[in-house]
Amino acid sequence: MTFALASRTRRMNPSAIRDILKVTERPGILSMAGGLPAPEAFPVEAIRRGCDRVLGTQGPAALQYATSEGLPGLREWVAQHLSRPGWQIDPSHVLITTGSQQGLDLLGKVLLDPGAQVLVEQPTYLGALQAFTPYEPDVMAWASDEDGPLPEALAGDPGPAVAYLIPNFQNPGGQCLGELRRMALAQSLRRGHTLLIEDDPYGALWYDTPPPAPLASRAPQQVVYLGSFSKVLSPGLRVGYMVMPSGEGDSARALRSKLLQAKQACDLHTPGLNQRLILDLLQGDFNLDAHLCAVRERYRIQRDVMAHALATCLPHGCRWRVPPGGMFFWVEAPEHVDTLARLPQAVEAGVAYVPGAPFFSSVDAARQNALRLSFVTLAPAQIHEAVARLAPCLV
Amino acid sequence: MTFALASRTRRMNPSAIRDILKVTERPGILSMAGGLPAPEAFPVEAIRRGCDRVLGTQGPAALQYATSEGLPGLREWVAQHLSRPGWQIDPSHVLITTGSQQGLDLLGKVLLDPGAQVLVEQPTYLGALQAFTPYEPDVMAWASDEDGPLPEALAGDPGPAVAYLIPNFQNPGGQCLGELRRMALAQSLRRGHTLLIEDDPYGALWYDTPPPAPLASRAPQQVVYLGSFSKVLSPGLRVGYMVMPSGEGDSARALRSKLLQAKQACDLHTPGLNQRLILDLLQGDFNLDAHLCAVRERYRIQRDVMAHALATCLPHGCRWRVPPGGMFFWVEAPEHVDTLARLPQAVEAGVAYVPGAPFFSSVDAARQNALRLSFVTLAPAQIHEAVARLAPCLV
Structure with missing residues (x-):
């Protein structure tokens, strides 16, 4: 056989x-x-109390099938938490994912034809390479200098389809992209047709000064922002999120709609108990x-x-x-x-x-x-x- | 843009x-x-007590990253629970998935080239069609008679790459495939090169007599069996499983290995708390x-x-x-x-x-x-x- x-x-x-x-x-x-x-x-004890509270007050709902987009309250929390001047996030643009790893898979599925050009930093997160590879893109090294990946690499017509970046405390490199390079990259993005995947699992883990504002806040129509509760609360709960590009043009709408359909086909939805537990912690007496x-x-x-x-x-x-x-x-x-x-x-x-x-x-x-x-x-x-x-x- | x-x-x-x-x-x-x-x-109260017990006794481990294959104890439970004469399941062939919907996506990714022939019942589960479609197969109606899909449709060289079947109390049709047709299908499978995806979310929900033995138990090298705790315990926990084909030939090994890699790229692993909770229920004083x-x-x-x-x-x-x-x-x-x-x-x-x-x-x-x-x-x-x-x- x-x-x-x-x-x-x-x-x-x-x-x-x-x-x-x-x-x-x-x-x-x-x-x-x-x-x-x-x-x-x-925060094991806080999570334990949270589980007990969620199951005690919302039991059957926490255990039932749920919407593919994610728990409305959690989508609102993400939108509020990340919004800043220039980046007012519509909660309907937030998609809850089963870890931000799933976001990478969904983006690969929806964006990458065989042979599509994808720029990645050298070195970069191995899990992103693994997520993209089955969609058979041409993964290419993003040319860079001392300050990080070069904005010029996003030029060209059409230019690369996708660029992938971990701007904050990169895995594995550890570096944080500076303010000036972020500004320059955002400008290049706004001029071109490349979609940037901004993967930010580590942004909250700063030890000297907080990182500069995300790329997504500078070019919200050209950036998909991936966030996660893995490094902040617990990786084993597998709850992450994606802020999809804003914009009301046909292609932005189509992108958001296809990402949701891809999410639905992948696992129907991220576990409801886990989403409700995290929202309970974020809104309750747990002090994040x-x-x-x-x-x-x-x-x-x-x-x-x-x-x-x-x-x-x-x-x-x-x-x-x-x-x-x-x-x-x-x-x-x-x-x-x-x-x-x-x-x-x-x-x-x-x-x-x-x-x-x-x-x-x-x-x-x-x-x-x-x-x-x-x-x-x-x-x-x-x-x-x-x-x-x-x-x-x-x- | x-x-x-x-x-x-x-x-x-x-x-x-x-x-x-x-x-x-x-x-x-x-x-x-x-x-x-x-x-x-x-079983809300049992789940509530189970969560409390799991977090109380295994807290940090339940919240940490875990292996992509799934919790060893849960894989063993699945193997033991399903094994029967002729189908002795090796726990290492069990892959825990984020609902059995994820199993469909993983199988699509690993098995379906554009244009690959996939047979499906008419009517069939919509979510399977949604999972397979992005891999651009030719989805074809599985010819059938009063007793269900016809074994002859699996003949041919090479024959269809994949056939998809819900043998027990189908969604949406409600029917249960009889013993004789199962025997005939298994025989055809053993002779050909088609991999059967046996999707069984409803097998435990019988109201008159239990369904006949699964196809996987009759042709374990030719069948992937998908199961789920969704209809049995709770769909919102999103824990399902896949019993991959047995066999020690190169292609069976390659299939199992690629399915695991696909799982890892999709969401790293199914949430550990949820897996441990279910195992706690299955092994504890909860009477399944x-x-x-x-x-x-x-x-x-x-x-x-x-x-x-x-x-x-x-x-x-x-x-x-x-x-x-x-x-x-x-x-x-x-x-x-x-x-x-x-x-x-x-x-x-x-x-x-x-x-x-x-x-x-x-x-x-x-x-x-x-x-x-x-x-x-x-x-x-x-x-x-x-x-x-x-x-x-x-x-």
Whole structure:
């Protein structure tokens, strides 16, 4: 018995990171490989009380089928929470998604023909590459300089169909796009036909100063904004959202309508209990601002400890920047160090990281000497030891 | 500003039912249009206690990122629950999905090239058509007789790539595929190269006798089985599952591997809290068998009341069969009655149904004179009145 798989599956490959993470789950390993937020930061008790309250007061409704767009109150909260001068969000333009990962899949389905040009940063979020790939686009490196991706790359007629950007504390790079580059990119977007996907899971995780205003607030008709409660409340609840482009032209309306239809075909709707629970927390006595302050303070300390450990321990020729937010340090080892090849040595030494190569859109572009380190999963006391174990592997 | 949408979106059209349901939500309308299980049948208190227990004992783990395959214990439960002689399910072949709707999308993505032949019953589940359509297959009517879809349609070389079937208490038709036809279909499947998608959301909702063994148990290498907790526990939790084809050949392994990758790209994983909650119910003091007995008894009474009301009230020339399970009566009015055109008259009379045409894969094949009536959402006392209001609209 043989089945024919769809030809698009040839481009779908297992996540290298996934396989790596399995290796690193051995006991005794100090892992900086994961992309997981610190579970100690989850508001477990508030969520427990919230579940009890939601099921006690809205039980059957929380367990019934619900609308594909998402819970009206949650869509309103998102619209209010993000709206700012120049970006007044209509709640009907907010689509609740099953994590922001689903937003990437829906956008791929609705926007990408085979061969469509998609610009991505180098390196970029691996999950975005995995979401887009089955739709067989031409994923291309977004030309960039020290300040980030270049606005000129959005020019051309028609220009790239889609550009994908994580402006705040990027995964894996850690950098935050500055005000001037945001202004320039927004201007280019307004002139062209490219739709920008602005993926912002980390915006709330700033440790020095808050990030500049989103691209979506500068070019709301040209940007889809993806947000998530994963890093803020809990990733396991799988609740994210998409602010679809505004505009009342035919193509903006068609885009919004097709995204909703795609959402409906994918999973009918995001679980109602989870949406109601999050709305209950946001509207109840749970103090999101105080919670975020505590999370930021926790992560800031971990980041500072890792910055100090890297500066103290790493061998000559390693380069990195201290990320102003997010969860990751991106380290470039000396050119001759192949971080994928060195991983077994690191695991042997009791430490784990993610090699940099999978974060690039093509093997050619990949930096074999880069690696990603998460600073949020190890306790401060463990971070120094982890980096000390890592150092000899990068010589 | 105009965006180019992917050409596949041309085939994605809004759900006719969705728009119809909006009209029928007016106060005072006795609606038999919905596909929703009765909320009175949800075990709200058990779920409330389960949530509290899960968050109390597994809090951070229930809220953290989780594996794309699904919770190991839940995969094992599914494997044990479904296994029977001839079908010993390996838990590693079970994939937990965000509702079984997601299973349809994943299968479309992994199996369907543009132009691939997909056989579907006439009528069939609208959500399956919506899930498959973006992958641009040729959806074709599965030739059938009184006993259901014909095994001969699976012959040919290569034959259809995929065949889609709801064997138990079909939506919308209500029928249950008999033992002999199942045997014949399984035999054809074993001889050919068609993968059967066996969608079974309603199997537990039998009112006379349990349905025959699944097709998957008769041809486990040729069938993907989709199951769901939606009709059994709660649809709003969005937890379903897929039993992938067994077999250790290259193509079976590749299929399972690509399905997992597709799942990961779609939403990373199904919410962990929801999976743990369901497993807690299944393994704890909640009695699933007793719960299902109660649900069946409730629905059986409603079905019998509707059967009596239809026999008493509907005009001459209307035809239907009493469904042996599930949630729906499928009624064929006299040929000249266009049920879509008559819907406004029905709503005016204070009653709603879903016209039959959208359940067909092509406009040509559609029975304009058919309609679907749900018997589970109205109380027995209301069912007679609803059917009485409907009757004059079908003359």
